[in-house]
Structure formats: C-alpha cells, structure tokens
Amino acid sequence: xxxxxxxxxxxxxxxxxxxxxxxxxxxxxxxxxxxxxxxxxxxxxxxxxxxxxxxxxxxxxxxxxxxxxxxxxxxxxxxxxxxxxxxxxxxxxxxxxxxxxxxxxxxxxxxxxxxxxxxxxxxxxxxxxxxxxxxxxxxxxxxxxxxxxxxxxxxxxxxxxxxxxxxxxxxxxxxxxxxxxxxxxxxxxxxxxxxxxxxxxxxxxxxxxxxxxxxxxxxxxxxxxxxxxxxxxxxxxxxxxxxxxxxxxxxxxxxxxxxxxxxxxxxxxxxxxxxxxxxxxxxxxxxxxxxxxxxxxxxxxxxxxxxxxxxxxxxxxxxxxxxxxxxxxxxxxxxxxxxxxxxxxxxxxxxxxxxxxxxxxxxxxxxxxxxxxxxxxxxxxxxxxxxxxxxxxxxxxxxxxxxxxxxxxxxxxxxxxxxxxxxxxxxxxxxxxxxxxxxxxxxxxxxxxxxxxxxxxxxxxxxxxxxxxxxxxxxxxxxxxxxxxxxxxxxxxxxxxxxxxxxxxxxx
Amino acid sequence: xxxxxxxxxxxxxxxxxxxxxxxxxxxxxxxxxxxxxxxxxxxxxxxxxxxxxxxxxxxxxxxxxxxxxxxxxxxxxxxxxxxxxxxxxxxxxxxxxxxxxx
Numbered sequence: 001x002x003x004x005x006x007x008x009x010x011x012x013x014x015x016x017x018x019x020x021x022x023x024x025x026x027x028x029x030x031x032x033x034x035x036x037x038x039x040x041x042x043x044x045x046x047x048x049x050x051x052x053x054x055x056x057x058x059x060x061x062x063x064x065x066x067x068x069x070x071x072x073x074x075x076x077x078x079x080x081x082x083x084x085x086x087x088x089x090x091x092x093x094x095x096x097x098x099x100x101x102x103x104x105x106x107x108x109x110x111x112x113x114x115x116x117x118x119x120x121x122x123x124x125x126x127x128x129x130x131x132x133x134x135x136x137x138x139x140x141x142x143x144x145x146x147x148x149x150x151x152x153x154x155x156x157x158x159x160x161x162x163x164x165x166x167x168x169x170x171x172x173x174x175x176x177x178x179x180x181x182x183x184x185x186x187x188x189x190x191x192x193x194x195x196x197x198x199x200x201x202x203x204x205x206x207x208x209x210x211x212x213x214x215x216x217x218x219x220x221x222x223x224x225x226x227x228x229x230x231x232x233x234x235x236x237x238x239x240x241x242x243x244x245x246x247x248x249x250x251x252x253x254x255x256x257x258x259x260x261x262x263x264x265x266x267x268x269x270x271x272x273x274x275x276x277x278x279x280x281x282x283x284x285x286x287x288x289x290x291x292x293x294x295x296x297x298x299x300x301x302x303x304x305x306x307x308x309x310x311x312x313x314x315x316x317x318x319x320x321x322x323x324x325x326x327x328x329x330x331x332x333x334x335x336x337x338x339x340x341x342x343x344x345x346x347x348x349x350x351x352x353x354x355x356x357x358x359x360x361x362x363x364x365x366x367x368x369x370x371x372x373x374x375x376x377x378x379x380x381x382x383x384x385x386x387x388x389x390x391x392x393x394x395x396x397x398x399x400x401x402x403x404x405x406x407x408x409x410x411x412x413x414x415x416x417x418x419x420x421x422x423x424x425x426x427x428x429x430x431x432x433x434x435x436x437x438x439x440x441x442x443x444x445x446x447x448x449x450x451x452x453x454x455x456x457x458x459x460x461x462x463x464x465x466x467x468x469x470x471x472x473x474x475x476x477x478x479x480x481x482x483x484x485x486x487x488x489x490x491x492x493x494x495x496x497x498x499x500x501x502x503x504x505x506x507x508x
Numbered sequence: 509x510x511x512x513x514x515x516x517x518x519x520x521x522x523x524x525x526x527x528x529x530x531x532x533x534x535x536x537x538x539x540x541x542x543x544x545x546x547x548x549x550x551x552x553x554x555x556x557x558x559x560x561x562x563x564x565x566x567x568x569x570x571x572x573x574x575x576x577x578x579x580x581x582x583x584x585x586x587x588x589x590x591x592x593x594x595x596x597x598x599x600x601x602x603x604x605x606x607x608x609x610x
Contacts, residue, residue: 153578174593181532184586187549188528188529198571209565210568
C-alpha cells in the first residue's frame, strides 16, 4: 500500500493492493522467501553445516503446507479476487497448491542424495526448485494474462535450469537444450495467442481485455450475437496449444520422452508431477473460465485430443524399453485422462462423480499421480547404475532380492500409476470414468479403457524385471543399503496410496 | 503514421512470426534456432505494441516490458545451456544431439 499514490490519483485508490491481498498470497511469499534463505545459507554457512540446507527447505515446505491447510486469510472457500483482479482464489486453487508443495517436498528428498552422488550443488537446486514451486502456485491463481504469462515463464526458465542441471552429463545437457527449444516455441505461440485475443477484443471496445473475467463476459456477449472474430478464435487456439505443450498432450508431446529420459531423475519426477499439474489445471482454468462461452466449440476438439493422447501415450510406452521413457510416455496417457475429465466438464457443466466436481476429481487424480510417480522414482534413484546402464531396465533385475523394501515401493508405485485396486490411483481413474459415463462420452470412455488395458502390460513388464530371478550375467547383486529417511518416505507414501483411496471414497 | 494502419503492423508481425517458426523448424545450428525463437517473441511484441497503440489501451505496452524481461532471462539460461553443451560435445548442430534415444 502506497498512500501518497492513492492520494494523487483516484485510480490508484481502486487498484492499489490492500493488506488482505498480500495475506492471500502469504504461502507463495513464504516459499519464495525460503528459496532465498537456501541461497543465503549456501553463502554463509560453514561447509560442515551445509547439510542443513535441504532440511531447512523441507521443514519450511511442511510449515507452508500446514499453513495452507489451516483456515487463514490465505484460504478462500469462495471465489475471491485480489490485487484488483490479477489473481483469483477458490477451493480448487488451494487444493492444487498442495499438489505443488507436496511435489516439491518429495523432489527435495529425492534430490539430496542424487546430487551428492554426482557431486552437484544441492543448495542451488533447492533455490531454483522453490522459485519454480512459488511460480506454479501463482500460475494456478492467475485471473489476468499478465500474471499468467509471467508466472508460467518464471516456472519455465527455472525448469530449463533443473533439466540441464548436471553440467558434466551429456544426457542432461541435451535434454536441457531440447526442453529449451520446445519450451521457447510453446511460449512464443502462447504469447502470440494472448496478443491476438487482447487485440481482437480490445479493438471492439472491451476494456481491460487481458483480464479473464472481462474476456469471459465479452466472449459470452459475442457468442450470443455470433460476432466472435476469426482473430480471437486463432488467439484462443494458440493459447490452448501453448498450454497443451506444457501438459504434453498430442500432438505436442514429442519433446517428452527425450527430456524426461535425459533430465536428472528428481527433475523428471518434478516435471512429471508439478509441471503436468500446472498444465492440467491451467487448462481447466481457461476452459471453464474465460473460454467457457465457446465450450461447445472446444469440447469436440478437446475430446479428440484426449482420445489421441491416450492412444499415442499408451502405444508409445508399449514400444519403448527404457524405464524412464516408458514412464514418461505413460505420463502422456495420464494427461489424456485429465483431458477426458475436462471434456466431460465442458459437455456437462456441473458433472460430478460421488459428489466430487471436475476440479476436485482432477486434484485427486494429480495427488494420486504424485504418490505413484514418487514411489517409482524413489526406487529408480536408489539404483546407482540406472543412468549409465546400456539397457536401464536390466539394472532393476533382482531388485526383490537386493532390497525387498525398494521392490515393494516400485510395486506400489507402479500399481498406483496403473490403477490397481485398492490404490488411490484406482479410485482416481474410477472417478474420471464415472465423469465420462455421466457426460455420455462413450467414445472417450472406450479409448480410456483400451488405454488402461494396454498400460497394464507395460507397467507390469517393468515390475517383472524386478521380480525375475537374476542370472549370473547380471553384474550387481549386492544387497542395497537404504537410509532411514528413504524408508520412512516409502512407508508414508505407501500408506497414503492405500488410505488416500479409502478416504476419497468414504471420507465425505 | 498517417500511411500505416493496424493491418500493416499485423502483417509485418505475422511475417516475422512465420519467418521465425520456419527457422526453428528448418535450421540445424542451435544458435540460429535460438535466434529464430527470439524473433518469434519479437514478432508477438510488435503486434502487442501495435494493438496497444491503435486500441488506445496501455495494458499491452506494459505487458511488453514484462515480455522483454522474461526473454532476457530465457536468453541467459538458454545460452548457458548451449555453451555448456558446446564445451562437452564441440558442436552446436542439432543433428549431433543423439545421446537420448530408446
């Protein structure tokens, strides 16, 4: 609040941020502050105390998560706009905030040991990770294309760093450059789309034509009068294309296998969960917000994309043998599931499954996906040889003997991703299928079921490697030492995977 | 200004955008590809300024500043990645990026 500006100009009286506005983004400010604390610690702490840095980050993230769960002014049960309409908060945005916090916390657990082993800086990684997390948290709350573009790009630039983080690894650098070019291309499309929507609506006298609410109102009026200009439609198509890129939906999924394979495994897990969650939720935000008046036109487009994404993701995963590539393409098929849920929401506004509306179903799906991904990633990170193995899935051989705990983590993770009962992944998939049935989208339902059937095959062929009896030719068969923190984490995630599903079913 | 209309600016911006896109898709040198990406952003910025001027709203002009800032950050990270890759591989041709495959 700057009092003298408000005195000079009456406009500032309306636009100047109120104290309540700052309180509403306190969790984001806290995460950004935490990222700076990580850097300061790296500068001033003596070498012996450096191991405190990731611990500080984790404790801070847990505190922020508790804060975001408690009922403060930063949690808005109803739709509340802040910063003169730049941001908008409601219960779903609070829920998806938790997805990002959880994902960052788990990434930090994976990253510490992984980076130490490879002699890379831990503090810098945490700094960038927390900046990206804060940007994602703001992204899902944005109600204006300026905040939308800025937070999306902040996150993207941070992710380029995290993907290419291992400077001595050719794979990591190559993945970083590929992600850079793919991401830059999507940003350019997105920006051009924003510009066209801004210009086309502004030229017919819509004031503040970057604001989601204003765009929604203008499009509603224009679609009644049937005067939506082709320029506006082109802009909307470009924006949705840019978002589909982040989500990894067909036909913008081609960068995913290379980048996920080459990136450091903790980054892969973060990309697969937080970045995908951001893409998914942004799509919901746009499709049910400013672009809702043209939902009739969008629904068939999204439906076809959902079907193709499901099929391409699953068939692609079937054809690969590298574990990280298989999981990345299975992630594409999960994006297809989320797209299917969004389509159901567009076809039947107010669609629900067991009383959960579409936004809640997507948050549940994303949380289930986070649990499954991190359980699987934990098993992969603990195998030292997997990155430089000629055929990485062979490194999984005999895992059941080397460490029953890791093998069961892999089992529960894969089970959760594949949607085997009683895991939360099963419940999440079930909710999406119920949405599809209630919206009577039989063709998408068919594609989803075919996808699930295919996915069982490749998920369990990964698991088979871990269970299969090792031969003498396999080099490493020594038992693996698992540190206490990892054991605790695996236990907690496994419990969450089982209890979470029951909680979703009977918890309300 | 009398002789130029909004359409002129938009056609120029569209041409630059398509030129950039063609470069990204066809060129093999990563630095050139990266320059073409920046050209696409510049095209979008030009359209933004033109719309802002002809629609008489300031929002677009303000967004331009943010876009330039973001593009600068992106260039810093991007060039760092490309230089690191060059040190490792000794080339910046995209044909040489063949480490990642199935």
